[in-house]
Amino acid sequence: MKQILIILAHPKFEHSVVNRALIDAVKNLEGVRIQDLYELYPDFNIDVQREQELLFGSEVLVWHHPLYWYSAPPLLKQWIDLVLEFGWAYGPRGIYLSNKLVLSAVTSGGPQESYSAHGKHGHTFGDFLLPFAQTAKLCRMQYLPFFHVGGTHKINAKELDEAASQYRNLLIALRDSTSVATHPTPSSNSQP
Amino acid sequence: MENSFLFQAIIYLGAAVICVPIAKKLGLGSVLGYLIAGIVIGPYLMGFIGEEGEDIMHFAEFGVVMMLFLIGLELEPAHLWKMKTMILKVGLSQVLITALVFFGIALALGLPWHMALAIGMALSLSSTAIVLQSLKEKNLMDTLAGKHSFAVLLMQDIAVIPILALMPLLALTDLGTVSEHGSLFDGLAPWIQTLSVVAAVGVVILLGKFAVEPLLRMVSRTRLRELFSASALLIVIGIAFLMEAVGLSPALGTFLAGVILANSAFKHELEADLEPFKGLLLGLFFIAVGASINFELIFGNAAMVIGLTFGIMLLKGLVLFGIGKNAKLSLDQNLLFSIGLAQIGEFAFVVFSFTLQLGILDRGTTDLMMATTALSMTLTPIFNLMNEQLLLPRVGVKESTALPDDEIDEKNQVILVGFSHYGSTVGRFLRASGVSATILDHDADRVDLLRKMGFRVFYGDATRLDLLESAGAAEARLLISAIDSPETNLALVETLQKHFPNLELMIRSRNRADAYELMEMGVENIYREHLDTSIRMGKDALIKLGKRAHTVQRLAQNFQKYDEASLRELVKVKDDQQQYISMVRRQIEMQEQLLTGEMKRRFSVNDHAWDSEAIKKEIG
Numbered sequence: 001m002k003q004i005l006i007i008l009a010h011p012k013f014e015h016s017v018v019n020r021a022l023i024d025a026v027k028n029l030e031g032v033r034i035q036d037l038y039e040l041y042p043d044f045n046i047d048v049q050r051e052q053e054l055l056f057g058s059e060v061l062v063w064h065h066p067l068y069w070y071s072a073p074p075l076l077k078q079w080i081d082l083v084l085e086f087g088w089a090y091g092p093r094g095i096y097l098s099n100k101l102v103l104s105a106v107t108s109g110g111p112q113e114s115y116s117a118h119g120k121h122g123h124t125f126g127d128f129l130l131p132f133a134q135t136a137k138l139c140r141m142q143y144l145p146f147f148h149v150g151g152t153h154k155i156n157a158k159e160l161d162e163a164a165s166q167y168r169n170l171l172i173a174l175r176d177s178t179s180v181a182t183h184p185t186p187s188s189n190s191q192p
Numbered sequence: 193m194e195n196s197f198l199f200q201a202i203i204y205l206g207a208a209v210i211c212v213p214i215a216k217k218l219g220l221g222s223v224l225g226y227l228i229a230g231i232v233i234g235p236y237l238m239g240f241i242g243e244e245g246e247d248i249m250h251f252a253e254f255g256v257v258m259m260l261f262l263i264g265l266e267l268e269p270a271h272l273w274k275m276k277t278m279i280l281k282v283g284l285s286q287v288l289i290t291a292l293v294f295f296g297i298a299l300a301l302g303l304p305w306h307m308a309l310a311i312g313m314a315l316s317l318s319s320t321a322i323v324l325q326s327l328k329e330k331n332l333m334d335t336l337a338g339k340h341s342f343a344v345l346l347m348q349d350i351a352v353i354p355i356l357a358l359m360p361l362l363a364l365t366d367l368g369t370v371s372e373h374g375s376l377f378d379g380l381a382p383w384i385q386t387l388s389v390v391a392a393v394g395v396v397i398l399l400g401k402f403a404v405e406p407l408l409r410m411v412s413r414t415r416l417r418e419l420f421s422a423s424a425l426l427i428v429i430g431i432a433f434l435m436e437a438v439g440l441s442p443a444l445g446t447f448l449a450g451v452i453l454a455n456s457a458f459k460h461e462l463e464a465d466l467e468p469f470k471g472l473l474l475g476l477f478f479i480a481v482g483a484s485i486n487f488e489l490i491f492g493n494a495a496m497v498i499g500l501t502f503g504i505m506l507l508k509g510l511v512l513f514g515i516g517k518n519a520k521l522s523l524d525q526n527l528l529f530s531i532g533l534a535q536i537g538e539f540a541f542v543v544f545s546f547t548l549q550l551g552i553l554d555r556g557t558t559d560l561m562m563a564t565t566a567l568s569m570t571l572t573p574i575f576n577l578m579n580e581q582l583l584l585p586r587v588g589v590k591e592s593t594a595l596p597d598d599e600i601d602e603k604n605q606v607i608l609v610g611f612s613h614y615g616s617t618v619g620r621f622l623r624a625s626g627v628s629a630t631i632l633d634h635d636a637d638r639v640d641l642l643r644k645m646g647f648r649v650f651y652g653d654a655t656r657l658d659l660l661e662s663a664g665a666a667e668a669r670l671l672i673s674a675i676d677s678p679e680t681n682l683a684l685v686e687t688l689q690k691h692f693p694n695l696e697l698m699i700r701s702r703n704r705a706d707a708y709e710l711m712e713m714g715v716e717n718i719y720r721e722h723l724d725t726s727i728r729m730g731k732d733a734l735i736k737l738g739k740r741a742h743t744v745q746r747l748a749q750n751f752q753k754y755d756e757a758s759l760r761e762l763v764k765v766k767d768d769q770q771q772y773i774s775m776v777r778r779q780i781e782m783q784e785q786l787l788t789g790e791m792k793r794r795f796s797v798n799d800h801a802w803d804s805e806a807i808k809k810e811i812g
Contacts, residue, residue, distance in 0.1 A: 043749060045746065045749040045750070045753075048801075081801065081802065082801050086806055086807050086810075087806060087810070091807065091810060091811075092810060092811075093810075
């Protein structure tokens with residue numbers, strides 16, 4: 001059984017409907033730990049060492065956040081900036097995240113269809129997650145296909161239930177999958 | 193040997209050092225401690241000091257003079273001007289009514305009118321030293337009771353001038369014999385005396401405005417600390433001397449000088465330098481009062497002296513209570529006011545010895561009145577204590593249960609103890625965020641105001657179990673103590689931990705030492721009152737020196753985290769050291785440990801966030 005670490009970044013989680021439902025669906029799963037960044041670090045002063053320890057102790061990392069202006073809320077970016085240190089997460093000696101799995105679990109107000117070359121936003125949803133995919137890659141992690149819940153302003157109860165159980169099933173599947181993460185030897189040059 | 197100065201000093205200091213901490217520990221206050229010390233070393237118990245006690249009292253009265261100078265320093269002229277109606281209305285009516293009442297009684301007892309008038313005037317005065325010292329010690333100066341008491345005392349100090357001026361007129365003997373005790377100008381015509389008084393006050397004002405500040409500036413440039421202390425003493429003693437020379441009350445003169453210097457840049461240095469002198473002299477004064485109590489006389493005429501003392505204090509208290517009522521003081525404030533001022537003051541010693549010299553009163557009456565005065569001063573702290581322990585709690589309970597609504601409405605989740613500057617900021621923030629707290633406070637007037645503003649407020653001493661219960665401590669989730677006094681906080685925590693173990697406590701602490709004590713009691717949430725502000729100040733200083741604001745912000749956050757963590761570390765090793773290192777040394781050692789820790793940590797060097805140096809080095 002793998003350990004799953006959800007890095008949750010939502011600046012107003014108490015007002016969130018969709019993210020609340022998603023988190024409620026997975027929070028009691030065995031092997032899942034949720035780091036609620038805006039609750040833990042309201043002053044943006046992230047405890048880097050603690051976060052690195054948690055990260056090191058888990059096999060699956062989930063970046064869970066709403067999409068704001070085509071990116072993550074700022075505290076998740078702060079987390080990435082501070083926790084994924086040179087010489088630890090990346091760089092010649094940065095091997096501690098090798099082969100871990102990374103999943104972006106993202107909600108958006110715009111519906112799925114608006115994210116396409118001809119849609120309102122002009123690009124696919126995956127295009128906007130490119131920085132996250134590349135961040136994972138640079139840290140020698142495996143970036144999984146993203147989990148997206150769109151149209152959150154208009155979602156009905158049935159659709160939300162469905163999304164929540166999909167999310168739950170996805171995490172259970174990841175947790176119980178048998179692929180073994182091995183530590184490779186540090187490879188040469190890679191830089192941001 | 194016994195009469196050597198050093199031996200005397202050892203007796204006085206030793207008695208004070210032993211008695212005062214015990215009295216404070218017992219909750220009696222320092223004044224009573226000093227008085228007891230005086231009684232113990234006085235002629236009737238251990239006999240270490242005898243007749244010289246009275247001389248020492250005259251010398252030590254200078255503590256009162258210094259106290260008034262220091263109080264003047266705290267009062268700006270504009271502020272004093274605002275108090276003028278209170279001083280006139282409350283103060284003047286107290287002096288006049290009390291003097292008249294005792295004048296009438298003395299007449300009724302068959303004393304001749306001039307004796308009756310002298311006694312009436314002497315009895316109208318209260319003890320500035322005892323009352324102000326107690327008020328300051330209990331932090332009551334800013335309450336209505338404190339302000340009214342101060343107004344009365346100030347008026348009494350002013351009244352001393354006409355009282356002393358009247359005394360010779362009451363004398364039936366030849367005036368010539370008293371000149372040695374009077375002022376320089378006694379032999380002169382009355383208009384010259386008046387003129388000299390006006391001139392002296394003018395000199396004080398002019399000196400205060402134009403001479404003192406340049407003098408202090410010059411002295412402070414020498415950077416000799418002791419020279420500054422010397423100048424501070426010189427100013428006070430000089431003014432006192434000038435006032436005595438023209439026959440004014442030195443206390444009043446120095447008070448005036450203090451007020452004039454209240455806006456001076458050197459205000460705080462003056463305060464810091466004179467404070468210890470004042471404290472010592474006042475202590476000495478109280479010891480001398482204790483030592484001067486004539487127990488032989490008291491035991492010889494026990495019924496007479498005790499009856500007189502209680503009767504006078506009761507009458508004075510009643511007059512004061514009426515005045516307080518008229519000034520619309522609430523019951524608890526009025527009790528503090530009227531019981532606090534009910535004694536006969538130290539100035540009565542002066543007046544009585546003066547009347548003896550003038551032949552207004554005979555030796556027997558004077559001794560009797562002096563014993564009564566000393567006894568009433570000794571009883572004051574005891575009465576205050578009884579008032580606080582027995583009377584006020586009842587008054588408080590009445591006030592908090594007087595509003596039946598309090599009991600019915602829903603209990604709040606948060607109890608906030610203390611609504612002074614600190615507590616009110618916490619409370620306002622909570623309320624602005626939609627959380628209303630139940631407030632406990634011991635200032636009845638503040639309680640009234642808060643109730644009018646819709647807060648749920650309980651009045652009284654928060655360490656009392658019944659009050660905590662009625663405030664809902666059993667149902668609340670959080671109790672926030674914004675109390676300033678460490679002793680009260682510790683007592684509160686003890687009560688709460690014993691009776692409401694599930695209530696989460698958040699306690700304000702003054703400094704590290706207080707925080708240690710709270711930690712040892714198992715309090716988790718401790719808030720050192722200066723911590724955030726001082727770090728914020730340091731942060732702003734670094735920014736002003738050109739550091740980038742965000743970097744400094746992160747440094748400050750880390751520093752605060754480190755500081756809190758080190759506190760928890762240091763508390764563990766603390767008990768390995770000797771138990772009784774003096775507090776000062778303990779603080780210094782703490783600072784040392786902290787500073788060396790900081791040197792090792794070098795926060796700024798360890799901060800690699802957004803830093804490309806390491807990357808450049810490794811890849812370069």
